[in-house]
Amino acid sequence: MSNRTLSAVGLAALVVLAGCGGAGSAGGGDAGYEQATGGDAGRPEATGAPAQDPDVEADASGSGGDADSGDSGSDAGGDRAIIRTGAVAVEVRDFESARSSLTATVEGYGGYVSDSREDRREIDNETWTRGEVVVRVPSEEFDALVDDARALGAVQSVETNSRDVTDQLVDIEARLENLRAERDRLRTLYERANTTEDVLAVQRELSDVQQEIERLDARQQSLEDRVAYSTLTVRLAEPRPTPDRVAPDRWYDTPVVSALLQSIGGVVVATRALVVGFAYALPYLVAFGVPLALVGGVVLRYGRRIRRGGEDPD
Numbered sequence: 001m002s003n004r005t006l007s008a009v010g011l012a013a014l015v016v017l018a019g020c021g022g023a024g025s026a027g028g029g030d031a032g033y034e035q036a037t038g039g040d041a042g043r044p045e046a047t048g049a050p051a052q053d054p055d056v057e058a059d060a061s062g063s064g065g066d067a068d069s070g071d072s073g074s075d076a077g078g079d080r081a082i083i084r085t086g087a088v089a090v091e092v093r094d095f096e097s098a099r100s101s102l103t104a105t106v107e108g109y110g111g112y113v114s115d116s117r118e119d120r121r122e123i124d125n126e127t128w129t130r131g132e133v134v135v136r137v138p139s140e141e142f143d144a145l146v147d148d149a150r151a152l153g154a155v156q157s158v159e160t161n162s163r164d165v166t167d168q169l170v171d172i173e174a175r176l177e178n179l180r181a182e183r184d185r186l187r188t189l190y191e192r193a194n195t196t197e198d199v200l201a202v203q204r205e206l207s208d209v210q211q212e213i214e215r216l217d218a219r220q221q222s223l224e225d226r227v228a229y230s231t232l233t234v235r236l237a238e239p240r241p242t243p244d245r246v247a248p249d250r251w252y253d254t255p256v257v258s259a260l261l262q263s264i265g266g267v268v269v270a271t272r273a274l275v276v277g278f279a280y281a282l283p284y285l286v287a288f289g290v291p292l293a294l295v296g297g298v299v300l301r302y303g304r305r306i307r308r309g310g311e312d313p314d
Contacts, residue, residue: 092153111137130237
């Protein structure tokens, strides 16, 4: 058997072993990932808080794809990875002042404003403003920020939520280790490949593995960011104005000019009503009034003739 044949057989064996090893290392992780992101991905919170990232919508039981993930779910020091979100609705006297105070407080905690919305309304030349501010602060400052938001005015509602994503992060890290090991094996096979077909086959596998690594790495970074910085939505609303509309106690207390204008308006309305009423009645007058008038004239003339014929002559 020639050296070229032996090399081809050896390369084929390495490809088979690498494929089996990659399937074995990623199979359990894929199952855990599908279970973790299957039915709940993309579903926003029903509580009114900002919609969660799809990365944190998985059930805690589905993220533990490996049997040891439950025992290794704690980080060094025993900390858990918790994502905290909340929403606070407050009625304030001045929207701009309250928003500026909230922004300064958030920046003092080392956070930032991620989103803001403002809606200005008007009633009888009186305006009021309402809107919401979405802020993010380090997770250890979340409770303090909720208290500060409550102090901005009259509290309408408060809501906070927590989600443990420790098992998801452990599962992602395990899958990344397996995929990186598989990538290294495929790179070795790529360097040893001698034919064009082998090079293309290994290159395709390597590209798929690299894309999966990048996707999981981005998901891991997103989760870690949401754990490090909590999100709070603060809804601010000024009280709705109620304009005073006081009618005069007695009719003769009405100002003269106002009374004259109201009277002129009444005359105009009455005249218009008469004109419109005549317009509605005109077709009926033509259709029924004229024939009735003719019949009445004939009857009247006939009655006069009868009365004249029945009179005794002198």
